[in-house]
Amino acid sequence: MPENPADVNPADTNPADIWNRIAPWWTEQIGEGNDFQLRLIMPTTDRLLRPVAGMRVLDVACGNGNYSRRLGRTGCRVLAVDAAANFLDDARRRTTPADGEIRYAHCDATDEPAMLALAEPGAFDAVVCSMAVMDFATIDPLLRAVHVLLKPGGLFVYSISHPCFNSNGARMTAELINEAGRMEQVFGVHIMQYNQTTTDLSSGILHQPEPHYTYHRSLTTLFASAFAAGFVVDGFEEPSFPVGSSAKSAFAWAKRPNIPPACVVRLRSV
Template sequence: MNEWRELSGQSKQRWEQNAGYWDDYMGENSNRWHRELIRPATERLLDVQEGHMVLDIACGNGNFSRRLVELGANVVAFDYSAAMIERAKQRSEAFLDRIDYRTMDATSEEEWAKLATGEFDSAVSNMALMDIADITPLVRALGSCLKPGGTFVFSIPHPCFRPPGTRETYETEDRGGEVISRSVIHISQYSTPASSENIGIRGQPVPHFMFHRTLSDYVSLFCGVGFVLDGMVEPTFAKGSGASGKFEWDEIPPAVIMRFRKDDR
């Protein structure tokens, strides 16, 4: 599968530039997407139990790391942005006895080797794998880091419905004397892996890189190293919960959350 190792350095530099802006925007409670779409499904699939050791990959400002502690977990959390990890520590002073924050590059096999073998009950990555230029080292390393039967839960923008170049429109139609409104997406590619520059939050200092992979790319990578897909959620917003007259992701799922379990048979 095509990966983008040559863009790893640039990607990291851009997230260093964007870290403060993203942290200020996300704050303590993150945004609506995380609160209503990502977090509920992720928590169900992760099923954290008291005393679990959880690895939070590309943890950002530590919002979900802190939530994991509230659910009873002990956490090792890392991000390759040192600026973001510093922000996470500042926001997590009351949690630092349960969260070990580290600056670590998920594309580096050498850095993965520093994590203890079989230490973690589960791992999680919220809306981040699409920002990582090469996820092959991550996929391989998880097989060693997780305990037998351990799980990895991750969320990404739904690659079927949000590939590069997706155009969102909101349409109205007078049909049989009734005005029908609907949200529509227009896509022109899916099967071809691609890198693109994107604005996740308006006003961020620089665009960041995103890396489009198909669903089968993800499944093939994980199943190829002994994982099985045993959970998947495609969440949507509740109908009518968005701003009237604007595009709403209430029928088309904007994200997908997947759970892969380490198969030790």
């Protein structure tokens, strides 16, 4: 780990190297899914993907494989890839025969030739990428490769930190308001920047031992890349915690039920 990660030029750094170093710690925190994944990301992805037995699915940036195993247990035939070898080691250790048909392979999602070498054109019914697209320095090679690997009309479902509300251009707010004799706690988000594409250092979980690079893109930028690669957007959800969710921290997303911390996009190949 560099002495001061903020001084590192992303152009001189392979983001996968950072993820490889923090993979064991990340897996320890996430396991088979933390509250964020189990309550927001996985159910929303399931709704948009509609996995069924026999579906051929490519899981890009699979991490420790928790969603791959969820798919495998439904009967999907899964090829799961990641650029961090330590994540793949964790995934293989956690996978059992009860998790179904899953193969793991080392592949960088930003390397278009490597992605295309994974399978024949049209080999997959669907591709998923859970909470990782914002961690890719470039997304156009991935989108082009996925378009080739999908069968005609195939689906690419991905989730990201919501670029409108959950980025380095936003700050969480917590206020105590006393009006007309009534005190009330109010939790929100202060947005300072959205339109500009930026490269930042970020931590996805509190006390992460080393920050990783994240690449903020507006929805306009994300969708323009999808359209250029031959996709249409035919599904979009913004999951948030339900009103009344409990959380100890004033900075938990559960304290902000009216603000979605993530969005899940369904692209269809045309």
